[in-house]
Amino acid sequence: MKNRFHFYIFFIFSLFIILFYSPSLSLAQPSTDITSTYREFPLFGSRIAIWIVAQLHLNFAAFILGVPIFSVILELIGICTKNPRYDRTAKEFIKLTFLALTVTAIFGALLVFLLIGLYPELLNYLAGIFVTTLWIYPLLFFGETVTLYLYYYTWDEFSRRKLLHLLLGIVLNIFGVAIMFTANSWVSFMISPAGIDEHGNLLKIWDAITNFTWMPLNIHRFVGNISFGGAIVAAYAGFKFMVSRTDAERAHYDWMGYTGNIIAISAFMILPFAGYWLTKEIYAFSEQLGVILMGGFLSWLWIIQAVIIGILFLGTNCYFWIGMERIPGAERYKKYIKYLVLIVVLCFLVWATPHTLVVTQEETHRMGGSHHPVVGVLGLMSAKNTAVNIMIMATFISFLIYRRGNKIPTVNWAKTGSKIQKLIICIACGIVIFYGIYGYFVEAIVRIGFSVFQVLSVLFCIVSVSVIDIFLFRKANIIGHIRWGEIPYRSQYALLCIGVTYTWLMGLMGFARSAMRQHWHVYSILQDTSPHAYTPALGYAANIVSLTTVLFISFVIFIFWISGFGESKKRNPGNKSKGQDPKIVLLKGMLFSAALIGFFTLYSNRIPQIESRVPEEVVVLEEELTQEKIVSIGKDIFQGKGNCYVCHMEVGGRGPNLEGIGFTAGTRKPGVISKDYLMESLVQPMAYVVKGFEPIMPPADKPPVSLNKGELLSVVAYLQGLGGVVTIVPDDIPEETFMPVKGVEVILAKGDVAAGRQVFDEKGCTICHKTVEEEGAELAPNLFDIGTRADIRGIRESIIDPAARVIEGYQIPMPTDYEKELTVKEFNDLVAYLQSLKGDKSSK
């Protein structure tokens, strides 16, 4: 013990040195303006500082809110089942929240200090809106702390008045939930501000609190916290299981891990639905915000999320399947596992298929566009909703077979009941798949509504099948009791995996919530003008998320270690053979977690990286034109409106490389100065085709490029600047430059013969024109062979301007108003029909 003491002293001193080092740096800096909007955190900047502290605060807050909910549920189950294990675990966990509560408070305070110090304007604004809640919040926190202590310290005292104690637990949770709701109002206000006028002045605080995303965020976080609490508890139990030295301890921690996981996964199944609601409300608040979140630069975040949730689902299922080994009789159900794996993996594949694919140019060509005709279908919401619902179903079925592993029903309606269960599951899956497919055939707004039907059918299925299951296995024959503690060690790594993955997922979702606001502190009200206003790419975000996850896990291990001191140290030295060395387990667990976090980080860094930058202000054209200005406008047109650079690239373009064109333009053709040469090349590209290049360039003054004279001259000026002397002067640019050009040539499309024939009949052409070769008087030329007599240009001209080519010998002049009479489509169809009349007998 003595030699360890030196180590601790050294450790604590190093911590102090680090702690004092960072502020000393900022003290060394020159004094900053006290009225500034932003200040910079030393060393690694404000963004990372706020990010890490906020995320750690949130993780611990989720833990201390989730665990009491978890404990009260356990206590209630304990009261109902009279099983003391539940009660013991519930108490064990409340103890863990004490230190976590302190850590949460520390990080909360740190977050506020950082906000005051680094983002004073934002905090000032938010405080101005939410000042009332700032008085309530500490009171709630006080209530939470007091009831937490009461709940824990009256545990044994109230052991005979369990219901009263449970009530205390419920009060504790009411405080906890109220705290979360209050904090959520601030955060959700930043996403979807309400209760203010367009300048951001407060109108009504209640509206500001109950903004669009407040309630869905509350529900999403509430459910998420329970799940998170369960996952952390399960991971803790997994660790404890592996270091347990007695069978009794092992049985206890095995059971605890199982219960934690069950609670985590039950809540987790509801989470996607809560998430849908939240997203729907975001869309309802602002369609644009929704698109940024789901379809914009964050859309790859959802692929990472899909991978993570797929891992969580597979991990949970894996835990159930391994766990079946300790259930006598469960081997009956082993054969179903492979089908469940198949279903989950198929759903996983669909769910993780990105909407926007990463493709090389060659692959794009093979697919005929950046959209894959088969896989692209899976990238849409209908397919993904279906996949996630079926995945939830499969996990539920896993749980069902796990539950009935050692049971044989004795009720006389056992067979019918089981059939009804299967029927309900099939119907629910059928509904999910039906709406998934039908969703492709309706408009988007209807399709979004379909997810509600899918969710409801799955929820209904889960609830009704569970209820039937409870009655079905009442007084069931037990083949053998679950052999708690006899689960293989690798199952505990599944629990560890769930806990770590969950923490990482929370970090990622924290980024999603914050990043969707892009360069806004308060969306569309208060803009972020700091150097950190841009939103980093996913790889960067993943690095920070991994860092916070590692920090969080370290803190949690620290807390567990500290709270372990109170436990009795009575150990049987003779029984050392069983159980692993805690240090080795810790090391293995850390390596495992590091590998997992490393994988997430690596994957996130390998996908496309897009930063969301702050939009730049539009530069308005100044009154006074200078030569430099013309050249720069020309460059803009070259790279922008003109799309010239699409072909005229530096290397390997479809058009010639224009480097040095300013010089060569004057030398290419004797007697032609560079200005005229370039101008002519732009408007008559075929005039000087450079050897080795296809004549594909469209005239720059015609659609689709449609540059006007001034713009053309600007481009010429820019091109002259490339290696030559610019001769264009501001006076060359016409006054009305940069205005639209009118009067462009019509180019027509190929029409439909059958439709053209109908036009021919309906517009009264048949009154004069015949289309069949026969004897008799004719009012107008017979058109039976017009397709051979006239070319397409002639036919068009004759319809629009009949006077142009009159065939002598006919009395009645053709009407001249067909130009107005016909639509473009009718005109095209008519021309196509007339072209098809080639004089052969079959065409009537």
Next chain:
Amino acid sequence: MRISKFSQAILMVVFAFLVFKFAIRPPIPSSLLYFYMMIVIFAIFIYVISDTQLLQAFISPIKSILVEEKKKRLRLVIFTVLPIFAAIFTYINVSVSVGPPAELRFTHPAPPLQIQFRENLIRIEGLENPLRSDVANFSKYIEEGAVIYFKNCFFCHGDNLDGNGHFAEALNPRPGNFTDPGTIAQLQESYVFWRVSKGGRGLPDEGTPWNSAMPAWENILTEEEIWKVIIYIYDAASVKPRRWEELPE
């Protein structure tokens, strides 16, 4: 002879690879193929560890190769081949290829809240096509839109609105195919208005690498003309624009 569990797993991976590589036509991008294979391998791993017997059956051939004396030769072969495979794999991964790197363009990036259309600020969010409510003149707008379309848009987007115009082959990304259910049918008309007005140049970062050849039509067409042509393309592609979510209250 029964195939060992280990070989079964390998065969399954190979089978999945063949399916993804050759059964889906046109071929899927290699990035997606790797992604799918990652999921399949992970799932097989999960399946193997879910049962102790299976796990042991899976591991035993690996164990025997590693330790058994009579498999020494096989062991040597494997330990020679594995590094070579790793080397080839690494070489393929890091070697510079002649093709341009894979790129990601978001076909439908988030629209801005508002745009500057010549002198006016136009709020995109919640914006409806002003001409659509004018039912009396609707068919007139379609016709006028068609004229505008064939004067301006048709060169790239084609006469059938399928993105197969004259210039389509020369452009990357190819012009939008309006008959694809994933394009205008998914979007509000205001979105199309934004894209038409601002063109490829007005695409935000996620629409990059920016090389869409779409011109910014605000310089050429008037606001009303753009609305007309939008009416035309929806009508001609016979799809309905996406509606805005109806706000409560």
